[in-house]
Amino acid sequence: MLPRFDEVVRVDAPSNNTSKTKEVGAREGTSKPIRIEGVALEAGVSPITVSRALRASTSVSPATRERVLAAVRKTGYVSNPHASALRSGRSTIVAAFLSNLVSQQYNDAATACAEVLEDAGFQLMIGQTAYSYARETAAVQSLRALKPAGIFFSGVVELEANRRAVREFGVPVVESWAFPRDPIDMLVGISNTEAGCMAADHFVGRGRRRLAFVGRSGGRGRLRLNGFRERARELNAEIVLVREVDHVRSISDGRTILRELASYTRDIDAVFIANDLLAIGALLEAPSIGVSVPHDLSILGIGDSEFAARMTPSLSVVAFDASFVGRRAGQLIASRLSGTSKSPSLEHVPLSLVERGSS
Incomplete structure (x- = not known):
């Protein structure tokens, strides 16, 4: 039985300004590069x-x-070291676009994907989208010149224009880190809705009923919040506070957020921080502002890492195998390119609750 699907929002137009990107694309479309x-x-x-x-x-x-x-x-004329391969239709480059280059989760996935592809005679080229529609659009446009053999996203593409563009490349595409019904091509994903439900179950099971949520304001963050809210309501627990952020750049963002929440710690007894960098930063900041974890505040993150396990107290998380995500993505792309597999693939990566000292 498949887990709950994520109701991923499909966006007709980017919410931020991408006019510069569009202008670049228009120029590229009207002038051919010198050969x-x-x-x-x-x-x-x-x-x-x-x-x-x-x-x-x-x-x-x-x-x-x-x-x-x-x-x-x-x-x-600009020399392209891959030109011969591209003209002959034998590109050996697989493009990977990671949400950020800081999180161990994405790096583990990219490393595992690269190992599989290298064994199959391909090379992984990595870019960063930084959770930005503008950067994602620029990345997709860059593929017109690169003409990769395959594409891997550490996430799902939400902009309909980018979904169409990627599909038109006619190469194997693997999306991940979410579980929509309608991937572009192939999917190795987790259910973010299910992750939110698991977080609520965990807190209430430990007697915590005054809950808070911290996460990204869109994309997977909103999906995790929706599952958290729904399950908390079913368990008659109260979500006292929701703090959403537009961008996550580093662990220091989590430190800042916990300082902001310090005045609410009398009102809440648990917080689901639905981003690994934010959760690690918050847990590191707690002692410096006099918050005892988990006595005063229980903290649960998502996405496991060595650092999360070695902290004191160590971070409890909703976990999944990020290396498996990347390895399986590489296998699916390699199989499609070798001709051994032609069918679309929709694969679910199971979640688990790793309980440690922070909850």
Whole structure:
């Protein structure tokens, strides 16, 4: 039996300003990049001579090389080390877009994905979307030139325009970190709604009934809040406070948030911090503002890491195997590229509750 699906919001247009990105895309669409044949024509040599000159081959005379370089400057040609593979349709690059480059969860997934793909003869190229529609759009547009063999997202694409663009590339795509009914292609996901329900069950089971939530204001954060609210209501627990943030950059953001919540600690006895960086930061900050964890406040995070386990007190979390997410994503992409699998795939990664000293 499949777990609860996430009701992922599909967005027709970005909420932040992406006009600059659109302008870049428009320019790219109206002018073709200079190819090596154009440089060869300008220099009066063959394309293979241009290639050899740019590699500083000794088979090309200094005079010819200078003529080629002058043609490069005049035409604005930019050498692409992957051009030969791209023209022949044999790209070995798989693009991975991570929500951030700080979280151990995303890094574990990317590392596992890369190991699988490297064994299959592919290389993983990593970019960061930073939970931003504008950055996601720019990343998707960059793929038009790269023409990757496959794409992996540590999340799901919400913008409909980007979903269409990615689908039109015609390459294997794996989304993750959520469990929608309608992925672009393949999915290795967790149910964020289920994670919120598990958090409420955990707190109430330990006698905590005055609850708070901290998490991102959109995307997976909102899905986790929805599950948390729904289950708390069913258990007759009260959610006293909801603190949503637009951006998560580092552990220090969690420190700041706990300082903000300090005045409410008499009103709440537990907080579900639905982001690993925020939860770690909050737990680190607690002693400095006189909050005893878990006596004064029980804290539960999501996404496990070595650091969360080694803290004092250590962080209780709703956990899942991030390395498995990346490894399975790599396997699905490699199988599709090798022709051994052609079917869409919808795979669920189970959640577990790891109880430690913070709750």
